[in-house]
Amino acid sequence: MRILYLIDNFSLGGAQTVIKGLMESGVASDTAWAIALREKEPVMTMDHPHVITFPSRSKYTFRVVRFLKDFIAEKNIEILHCQLPRSIVIGYLIKRAIPGITFIIHEQGDVFESRTYALLLRTISKRANGIMACSKATANMLMRRSHVDPTRIKVLYNFVDLERFRPARPSSDRVKKIGFAGRIEKRKGWREFIKAASGLQTRKELSFYLAGTGTEQKKLTRAIEKLKHSHISYVGFVGDMTSFYREMDLLVIPSHFEPMGMVAVEAMACGTPVLASNVPGLNEVVDHEVNGWRYSGRTAEALRHAIEGILDGNPEDRSSIREQGIKDAGSYALNTYIQKLQKYYGSIT
Numbered sequence: 001m002r003i004l005y006l007i008d009n010f011s012l013g014g015a016q017t018v019i020k021g022l023m024e025s026g027v028a029s030d031t032a033w034a035i036a037l038r039e040k041e042p043v044m045t046m047d048h049p050h051v052i053t054f055p056s057r058s059k060y061t062f063r064v065v066r067f068l069k070d071f072i073a074e075k076n077i078e079i080l081h082c083q084l085p086r087s088i089v090i091g092y093l094i095k096r097a098i099p100g101i102t103f104i105i106h107e108q109g110d111v112f113e114s115r116t117y118a119l120l121l122r123t124i125s126k127r128a129n130g131i132m133a134c135s136k137a138t139a140n141m142l143m144r145r146s147h148v149d150p151t152r153i154k155v156l157y158n159f160v161d162l163e164r165f166r167p168a169r170p171s172s173d174r175v176k177k178i179g180f181a182g183r184i185e186k187r188k189g190w191r192e193f194i195k196a197a198s199g200l201q202t203r204k205e206l207s208f209y210l211a212g213t214g215t216e217q218k219k220l221t222r223a224i225e226k227l228k229h230s231h232i233s234y235v236g237f238v239g240d241m242t243s244f245y246r247e248m249d250l251l252v253i254p255s256h257f258e259p260m261g262m263v264a265v266e267a268m269a270c271g272t273p274v275l276a277s278n279v280p281g282l283n284e285v286v287d288h289e290v291n292g293w294r295y296s297g298r299t300a301e302a303l304r305h306a307i308e309g310i311l312d313g314n315p316e317d318r319s320s321i322r323e324q325g326i327k328d329a330g331s332y333a334l335n336t337y338i339q340k341l342q343k344y345y346g347s348i349t
Contacts, residue, residue: 004081006081007083011041035052036053065090069098079104105132106134131148137280138155139155162334192299200304267325274293289317
């Protein structure tokens with residue numbers, strides 16, 4: 001099968017990580033290509049000669065349609081696998097121009113955030129040969145918002161690079177460093193994290209660290225400065241997330257919603273226990289008091305109480321949860337993902 005992976009850009013993100021893993025795995029080195037619709041910094045590097053970025057910085061350019069039609073004809077592309085909204089719209093236009101191509105929509109969670117996009121998918125999905133979702137929660141949103149027939153949706157959880165994300169130290173009874181990793185925007189719950197951290201300032205052994213960038217990072221730095229608590233630190237963009245996870249004794253994911261929760265799997269794979277909000281997507285990954293902890297309620301108080309419960313809990317239970325997290329992360333291996341994906345390709349072509 002000759003496959004073209006189409007994506008909005010090669011910047012940082014879960015969808016880009018999926019394409020990077022597929023292109024660098026070597027499974028289809030001569031028969032797979034990846035094309036980004038535009039340039040966007042920072043760029044996620046991919047070690048493969050068939051990785052192309054269309055020379056445009058515009059979010060909305062349809063010049064790429066002609067380029068893609070010619071490229072598909074030249075390379076005899078059979079499968080057009082599209083991730084992220086703009087590439088899915090462009091894929092729909094390509095499908096109309098080349099009806100014989102197998103068009104796959106791979107939904108990574110934008111259907112949660114944009115009702116306009118969800119409405120577009122009602123039309124676009126009718127032309128698709130295959131529809132993939134990164135979690136059951138994402139599949140449910142496709143059904144609810146875009147009226148996609150559930151029998152047409154294939155749930156395939158994103159993989160984690162287990163060669164990169166793995167434990168580096170033995171289990172520890174201590175909980176001293178508590179981390180947050182994610183985009184700095186409201187829905188990720190950074191406000192609740194720093195408020196909960198502020199409420200724990202009397203626990204002198206604790207320090208809190210936030211890693212990530214986003215539209216609200218200036219608000220975040222101002223909020224920390226206003227609190228004047230030395231035990232809360234914003235470390236910004238972290239290139240080596242493996243080291244960050246390994247340094248933490250607990251990773252908190254206070255998201256208001258998550259399409260899946262790759263950060264949770266990455267942390268667990270590194271041997272870092274996870275405390276996550278009990279929301280769809282995340283609760284498919286984090287099993288309460290089995291491989292991590294979950295808490296309900298989108299408030300700083302609920303989060304603070306959950307952290308205190310872990311701090312005051314049995315160290316042996318924490319160790320058991322850590323080990324189960326490492327074990328469960330193994331089910332998100334790249335090789336397993338590739339096998340399931342290839343089987344799915346075969347079922348729709």
